Amino acid sequence: MRRGNTTPGTPTSLREANRGRIVDAVKRFGGLTQVELAAATGLSTATVSTIVRELLDAGVVETHATSRSGRRAVKVTMARRLGLVAGVEVGPRALRVALGDLTLSVVADQTMPLPSDHRSDTTLDRAALLVVDLLDRVGAELDELLAIGLAMPGPVDSATGEVTVRGVLRGWDDLHVGQVLSKRLARPVHVDKDANLAALAEHDLGAAREHHDSVYVRVGHTTSAGLVLGDRLHRGYAGTAGEIGHVQVDPAGPVCRCGNRGCLDTVVGAQALLGSLRSSHGDLTLRDLIAHAGEGDPGCRRVVADAGRAVGEVVAGLVTVLNPQVVVVGGELARTGDVLLDPLRTAILTHAIPGRLAPVEVVPAALGDRAEVLGALALARQQTDVQHAHLLRHGHGDDALSGTGSGAGSGPRSGAGLGEGDDVGHPGTQRADGGAHESEAS
Amino acid sequence: MLSLRGIDKSFGPVVALEGVDLDVHAHEVVALVGDNAAGKSTLAKVVAGVLSPDAGLIEMAGRPVTIGSAAQARALGIATVFQELALCDNLDVVQNLFLGQELRRGRGLDEEAMEDRAREILRDLTSRIPSVRTPLAVLSAGQRQTVAIARTLLGSPRVVVLDEPTASLSVAQTAEVLTHIESLRNLGHGVILISHNMGDVRAVADRIEVLRHGRNNGSFPAAAVSYEEVVAAITGASRPRAVAG
Ligand SMILES: Nc1ncnc2c1ncn2[C@@H]1O[C@H](COP(=O)(O)OP(=O)(O)O)[C@@H](O)[C@H]1O
Numbered sequence: 001m002r003r004g005n006t007t008p009g010t011p012t013s014l015r016e017a018n019r020g021r022i023v024d025a026v027k028r029f030g031g032l033t034q035v036e037l038a039a040a041t042g043l044s045t046a047t048v049s050t051i052v053r054e055l056l057d058a059g060v061v062e063t064h065a066t067s068r069s070g071r072r073a074v075k076v077t078m079a080r081r082l083g084l085v086a087g088v089e090v091g092p093r094a095l096r097v098a099l100g101d102l103t104l105s106v107v108a109d110q111t112m113p114l115p116s117d118h119r120s121d122t123t124l125d126r127a128a129l130l131v132v133d134l135l136d137r138v139g140a141e142l143d144e145l146l147a148i149g150l151a152m153p154g155p156v157d158s159a160t161g162e163v164t165v166r167g168v169l170r171g172w173d174d175l176h177v178g179q180v181l182s183k184r185l186a187r188p189v190h191v192d193k194d195a196n197l198a199a200l201a202e203h204d205l206g207a208a209r210e211h212h213d214s215v216y217v218r219v220g221h222t223t224s225a226g227l228v229l230g231d232r233l234h235r236g237y238a239g240t241a242g243e244i245g246h247v248q249v250d251p252a253g254p255v256c257r258c259g260n261r262g263c264l265d266t267v268v269g270a271q272a273l274l275g276s277l278r279s280s281h282g283d284l285t286l287r288d289l290i291a292h293a294g295e296g297d298p299g300c301r302r303v304v305a306d307a308g309r310a311v312g313e314v315v316a317g318l319v320t321v322l323n324p325q326v327v328v329v330g331g332e333l334a335r336t337g338d339v340l341l342d343p344l345r346t347a348i349l350t351h352a353i354p355g356r357l358a359p360v361e362v363v364p365a366a367l368g369d370r371a372e373v374l375g376a377l378a379l380a381r382q383q384t385d386v387q388h389a390h391l392l393r394h395g396h397g398d399d400a401l402s403g404t405g406s407g408a409g410s411g412p413r414s415g416a417g418l419g420e421g422d423d424v425g426h427p428g429t430q431r432a433d434g435g436a437h438e439s440e441a442s
Numbered sequence: 443m444l445s446l447r448g449i450d451k452s453f454g455p456v457v458a459l460e461g462v463d464l465d466v467h468a469h470e471v472v473a474l475v476g477d478n479a480a481g482k483s484t485l486a487k488v489v490a491g492v493l494s495p496d497a498g499l500i501e502m503a504g505r506p507v508t509i510g511s512a513a514q515a516r517a518l519g520i521a522t523v524f525q526e527l528a529l530c531d532n533l534d535v536v537q538n539l540f541l542g543q544e545l546r547r548g549r550g551l552d553e554e555a556m557e558d559r560a561r562e563i564l565r566d567l568t569s570r571i572p573s574v575r576t577p578l579a580v581l582s583a584g585q586r587q588t589v590a591i592a593r594t595l596l597g598s599p600r601v602v603v604l605d606e607p608t609a610s611l612s613v614a615q616t617a618e619v620l621t622h623i624e625s626l627r628n629l630g631h632g633v634i635l636i637s638h639n640m641g642d643v644r645a646v647a648d649r650i651e652v653l654r655h656g657r658n659n660g661s662f663p664a665a666a667v668s669y670e671e672v673v674a675a676i677t678g679a680s681r682p683r684a685v686a687g
């Protein structure tokens with residue numbers, strides 16, 4: 001990093017190292033008082049105070065007054081450049097919320113385990129409260145929040161956030177998720193499915209960073225894919241592009257929750273995998289299966305490997321049709337590493353059209369289980385960029401937008417904003433003006 | 443790992459526990475749920491060695507044991523966070539963690555070792571408490587719960603008992619504590635989680651055990667059971683299927 005060309009042990013490199021420690025601590029905790037910073041880094045309060053002043057001048061950090069848990073305190077936070085965006089991921093068993101600024105930094109995040117079949121009203125209440133708490137953690141007000149990106153575990157109608165394939169989350173069908181969350185926070189909410197947003201994040205920041213055409217395969221409770229073609233997210237006409245979980249693999253197989261027969265998900269979905277282990281291993285959860293496979297349990301490894309092969313055979317078709325440079329494999333089952341990846345890769349290379357010039361690469365996701373929420377942040381940024389494009393071109397250098405700009409996914413239908421989006425354009429606009437000077441020094 | 447069979451406990455005329463069975467394994471979160479006065483805290487105190495049962499058998503790793511005192515419980519690898527946290531507001535995080543079990547070096551305290559260990563445990567729990575020298579008085583309710591949980595980890599316990607750890611916490615604080623509970627399981631501990639918040643319980647538990655009027659009234663795999671089924675067992679609308687042991 002920046003430290004590269006200074007000699008270790010010189011005062012300069014020591015100061016650089018101390019700066020690094022302070023910035024790391026601020027990033028990790030969201031916001032800290034100078035006294036807390038001294039304690040967290042082991043540096044003296046005098047050193048902290050000097051370095052914080054430098055970082056303030058350089059526009060790297062900001063100070064904000066908060067009254068968290070009743071105490072008034074001035075917290076040092078990362079500089080927010082123009083405002084904040086939130087990313088929310090609603091998963092079958094977890095809620096993840098992150099706050100980011102308009103650069104690529106995440107300023108605070110929190111995960112919350114959820115019960116199976118969690119209720120939409122409770123979960124969206126919790127999502128809203130977590131967003132507010134994270135804002136409070138970094139000393140920000142709700143009006144600094146420009147937009148929210150929301151990742152849902154299935155294809156959604158981008159106008160309303162309604163999940164368009166039935167049965168993805170029990171009790172969430174017919175719900176305009178984006179509008180419901182938008183009402184709770186009075187901010188614009190942009191919704192897309194988790195695999196699309198993970199694909200976006202891996203393209204912007206992760207394993208597909210070097211490539212224009214990539215397929216992100218998400219193998220978890222269900223299976224789906226996100227397609228990035230020519231650096232743009234391809235959602236399809238109704239948002240169901242990449243739904244490989246509903247490609248038929250067995251014409252005589254069981255009926256799928258979508259109504260078709262023998263879909264890939266009826267073979268490799270969590271229910272199917274756990275069902276095939278029931279007589280030998282008893283009642284397991286997906287997490288148990290992943291843990292046992294990691295520990296070397298042969299039955300669990302076999303089930304994951306067979307799933308990898310079945311998914312790979314379907315992805316091979318996608319690879320033949322779309323000719324991506326890379327297939328990125330993520331989702332809960334990808335935590336088993338090569339147990340899933342090796343057979344999946346073999347199946348792709350066996351069944352896809354042989355590329356003599358450049359065979360497709362099949363690689364693990366780089367962002368792990370944070371890909372979806374990082375993608376949700378990217379979506380919120382993109383939509384904000386679209387709304388404020390003229391301003392951003394003005395007062396802002398290109399550094400703050402690198403990687404999030406008009407690249408992937410900002411196609412016309414990509415997570416198109418909700419009606420409310422227009423109403424809140426103005427506060428964001430004012431902040432953008434006010435924050436513009438901060439970017440100069442960074 | 444820890445196994446209780448036929449535990450009875452009365453307070454004079456009040457029968458708090460009657461023939462209660464409970465098992466906890468490594469890598470497992472068992473939730474103990476039930477209405478007020480169902481006997482949950484009493485059972486926690488029996489496991490913690492604070493109360494001695496009138497009858498019943500306790501086994502740890504297959505061997506019969508008596509848990510006569512809190513110290514004995516700790517020696518057996520059982521750590522408990524009680525409903526009333528028993529933390530000292532005027533002391534800092536390190537002092538609270540090591541209260542009564544300070545690390546010594548020569549004749550003095552080994553402050554450095556205690557700080558290092560405190561940081562390590564808080565990191566394992568992915569805690570957000572920035573400084574281990576913060577006085578407890580300024581921490582939020584959620585952070586105090588974190589300190590209480592961290593304290594149980596000092597003795598490298600095998601079983602951690604948490605009595606109502608999310609009562610009176612905000613959503614964000616609850617999220618933190620539930621995440622800690624998942625960390626405890628991932629670290630390999632067995633966890634007994636006492637709560638009457640069904641959402642929290644179903645979020646992190648592997649198994650749900652219902653107590654009603656001091657007796658077992660149902661056992662459910664948490665991933666498969668519905669909210670309504672658990673509530674029916676708590677209210678007594680449903681009875682446990684007749685399975686012995
Ligand atoms: N120390 C005690 N002395 C007398 N009665 C007690 C004592 N502790 C608990 N009890 C009684 O035992 C029953 C079970 O209480 P408790 O275990 O605290 O229930 P829970 O934690 O499920 O709400 C209640 O009727 C309570 O009043």
Ligand SMILES: [Mg+2]
Nearest residue numbers: 482483484525
């Ligand atoms: Mg109690």
Ligand SMILES: [Zn+2]
Nearest residue numbers: 246256258263
């Ligand atoms: Zn289907």
